[in-house]
Amino acid sequence: MKQVSTTASRLPLIGIPRGMPYHRFGDLWKAFFKALDIQYVESEPTTLRTLEEGTAVALDETCLAMKLYLGHVMNLAGKCEFILVPGIKSFGRNREYCPHFEGLYDLVRNSCRDSRQKLITYQVDEPNGMSEADAFLELGKALGFGGREVKKAYQTAKREEQQRWQKRVLLENAKVRESGLKVFLAGHSYVLEDPYVGKPIRNFLEANGVTVLSGPVTDREQAMKNSGVLSPGCKWEINRELLGNLALKKKNIDGLILISTFPCGSDSMVNELLTRQIDSMPVLNLVLDSQSGMAGIETRLESFVDIIRFKRGLM
Amino acid sequence: MEQARKKVAFPRYAEYNCGLRYLMEKGLDVQCILPPKLTKRTMELGAQNSPDFVCTPFKTLLGNQIEALEAGADTLVMTYGLCKLGYFGELEKRILRDMGYQFDFVDLSDYNTGKKKDMLRALRAINPKVKPARFFLALAEAVRMTEYVDEITGDYYRNRAFVRDKKAYDGIYRHFLTAMYAAESRHDIEEGYHKAKLELAGAPMDRPENPLRVGIVGEFYTAMDEFSNLEVEKKLTDLGVEVHRWMTVTNRMLRYPGDNNLQVQIKDYVSYSMGCNTTANSWAALDYVKRGFDGVIHIKSANCTPETDAMTVLNNISSDSQVPFLYLTFDVQTSDVGLQTRLEAFYDMLAMRKKVLR
Numbered sequence: 001m002k003q004v005s006t007t008a009s010r011l012p013l014i015g016i017p018r019g020m021p022y023h024r025f026g027d028l029w030k031a032f033f034k035a036l037d038i039q040y041v042e043s044e045p046t047t048l049r050t051l052e053e054g055t056a057v058a059l060d061e062t063c064l065a066m067k068l069y070l071g072h073v074m075n076l077a078g079k080c081e082f083i084l085v086p087g088i089k090s091f092g093r094n095r096e097y098c099p100h101f102e103g104l105y106d107l108v109r110n111s112c113r114d115s116r117q118k119l120i121t122y123q124v125d126e127p128n129g130m131s132e133a134d135a136f137l138e139l140g141k142a143l144g145f146g147g148r149e150v151k152k153a154y155q156t157a158k159r160e161e162q163q164r165w166q167k168r169v170l171l172e173n174a175k176v177r178e179s180g181l182k183v184f185l186a187g188h189s190y191v192l193e194d195p196y197v198g199k200p201i202r203n204f205l206e207a208n209g210v211t212v213l214s215g216p217v218t219d220r221e222q223a224m225k226n227s228g229v230l231s232p233g234c235k236w237e238i239n240r241e242l243l244g245n246l247a248l249k250k251k252n253i254d255g256l257i258l259i260s261t262f263p264c265g266s267d268s269m270v271n272e273l274l275t276r277q278i279d280s281m282p283v284l285n286l287v288l289d290s291q292s293g294m295a296g297i298e299t300r301l302e303s304f305v306d307i308i309r310f311k312r313g314l315m
Numbered sequence: 316m317e318q319a320r321k322k323v324a325f326p327r328y329a330e331y332n333c334g335l336r337y338l339m340e341k342g343l344d345v346q347c348i349l350p351p352k353l354t355k356r357t358m359e360l361g362a363q364n365s366p367d368f369v370c371t372p373f374k375t376l377l378g379n380q381i382e383a384l385e386a387g388a389d390t391l392v393m394t395y396g397l398c399k400l401g402y403f404g405e406l407e408k409r410i411l412r413d414m415g416y417q418f419d420f421v422d423l424s425d426y427n428t429g430k431k432k433d434m435l436r437a438l439r440a441i442n443p444k445v446k447p448a449r450f451f452l453a454l455a456e457a458v459r460m461t462e463y464v465d466e467i468t469g470d471y472y473r474n475r476a477f478v479r480d481k482k483a484y485d486g487i488y489r490h491f492l493t494a495m496y497a498a499e500s501r502h503d504i505e506e507g508y509h510k511a512k513l514e515l516a517g518a519p520m521d522r523p524e525n526p527l528r529v530g531i532v533g534e535f536y537t538a539m540d541e542f543s544n545l546e547v548e549k550k551l552t553d554l555g556v557e558v559h560r561w562m563t564v565t566n567r568m569l570r571y572p573g574d575n576n577l578q579v580q581i582k583d584y585v586s587y588s589m590g591c592n593t594t595a596n597s598w599a600a601l602d603y604v605k606r607g608f609d610g611v612i613h614i615k616s617a618n619c620t621p622e623t624d625a626m627t628v629l630n631n632i633s634s635d636s637q638v639p640f641l642y643l644t645f646d647v648q649t650s651d652v653g654l655q656t657r658l659e660a661f662y663d664m665l666a667m668r669k670k671v672l673r
């Protein structure tokens with residue numbers, strides 16, 4: 001990686017787009033930058049405008065999540081010196097990420113070329129000898145820090161990230177013991193946690209008195225071990241975690257909602273397998289695209305909630 | 316009594332099934348069931364039973380596997396790949412079982428650890444009594460056959476536009492393929508290849524001094540399979556275009572120089588390996604542009620994720636070089652009138668451009 005030139009006294013302002021990898025690695029980035037005393041700025045939460053800005057630069061056939069990500073990048077363009085765009089290929093065999101995650105840096109570079117915004121990156125590809133720790137070391141060095149300093153910052157950041165995660169998982173797992181209707185939301189974190197795409201669905205369900213279990217929030221190691229129950233050959237890490245989490249909580253839930261963005265490659269296949277594997281409960285398969293109204297989705301959610309109520313004998 | 320040989324089928328994959336058949340029969344000593352050629356029915360069977368927005372090759376392959384089972388296969392072999400292809404096997408197995416078929420399924424992605432031990436396990440799953448020495452000999456010969464198929468196919472489409480007797484020329488190519496599908500030994504392969512090579516070179520031709528040259532890049536299945544891309548290459552040659560296609564098994568697998576080696580040549584556009592065929596296709600497109608081709612055609616199936624990534628890069632290559640790129644996306648439709656119109660328009664535009672630029 002090229003050395004980023006900075007004046008000795010001043011560190012660059014880094015932009016963090018709140019899309020795709022943000023919802024999985026964002027805590028780590030922020031903790032890492034904090035440990036190194038680097039200033040960062042996050043893009044504004046997703047709105048219709050984010051989608052419009054993203055759609056303007058994205059390829060029309062690409063998935064909704066990618067369009068939103070590019071919208072976040074465009075939102076930051078010109079407001080910071082570098083935008084952090086990672087490339088996440090793989091953490092090992094059958095722990096792969098989708099091609100958009102792999103080529104994210106070059107996709108942004110080519111899509112947002114006219115904005116002339118500078119980017120900074122780290123590339124994780126463990127099977128080819130580039131672990132996350134090594135990748136962060138390169139990132140820190142490119143920002144002008146010494147090796148030892150960066151390693152320490154990464155370790156601190158990793159610890160902090162894991163602590164935060166464990167707290168979330170603890171809260172999430174407590175929901176399983178609640179007595180009301182429970183619905184498992186299976187979808188990528190960047191879909192479910194996005195305030196424009198996934199949050200409204202979650203809020204609607206909760207307003208209708210349903211306890212929502214979030215698929216991606218789980219003890220990742222344990223989930224990975226259990227992913228083979230539903231699909232032994234799945235190769236995508238995010239999907240495997242969902243599969244494993246679902247296998248663990250299957251007995252305690254009343255319904256399953258699959259949420260994917262059109263046309264998500266991994267979901268198009270894994271969700272098909274899931275609907276064939278799960279026969280003990282009602283399954284709703286929601287595919288989201290760039291529509292802006294919620295009415296159609298609300299009708300479907302309402303009738304789904306009615307179905308699981310009816311099944312439990314609550315109607 | 317000798318135990319009946321397994322009847323193994325691998326779905327149709329462009330014209331590479333001749334090599335696969337040779338490998339299975341000579342190297343693994345099983346009977347190879349060659350599934351019927353892809354037709355409209357294949358697509359319908361596949362689309363009916365596949366998930367909604369999975370990429371089109373999944374639907375095609377599933378339809379072809381159904382046809383293979385109907386044709387009497389008892390073992391299906393499925394390969395793996397860098398993209399969704401790595402998950403095809405598991406889902407196909409499940410769908411076919413749900414449809415009520417009974418068969419053995421060998422999913423090579425279960426063995427893709429890159430260790431020799433696991434490769435042998437995969438072979439034993441197909442035939443427990445496999446003799447590795449024999450297998451590797453047959454593999455070398457099948458690889459040779461694949462290289463010949465790519466070479467002859469390349470020659471054929473490069474020159475087809477200019478031969479005087481297209482019918483006879485097509486005949487040479489078809490005969491060559493038949494010879495490859497029927498080959499029983501190294502000798503048959505060599506003989507078929509040399510005969511076709513000589514005949515193709517000897518066909519009388521009126522080659523214009525400066526014909527329109529178009530390069531084809533694209534997805535690993537649809538760009539190569541003439542049924543899936545509605546015979547794009549043939550249609551182009553009918554219009555009088557010299558057609559080149561970099562994307563072949565030979566170039567992408569057998570002689571691939573590696574992402575890193577190609578990347579240094581396209582560093583103006585791509586900084587890191589982008590996965591799947593994105594780097595390869597970007598490199599190939601830029602190479603065509605540098606070599607002065609008149610146009611580039613990018614072929615992919617609907618909902619192919621890696622190729623949409625490649626298109627992002629190709630868009631920039633096209634606008635920087637001012638060379639026209641045509642993007643074709645193929646789904647399960649089998650009507651080719653729309654495609655014909657688009658190709659004619661593209662051809663007219665290239666021809667006019669060439670006149671003006673010269």
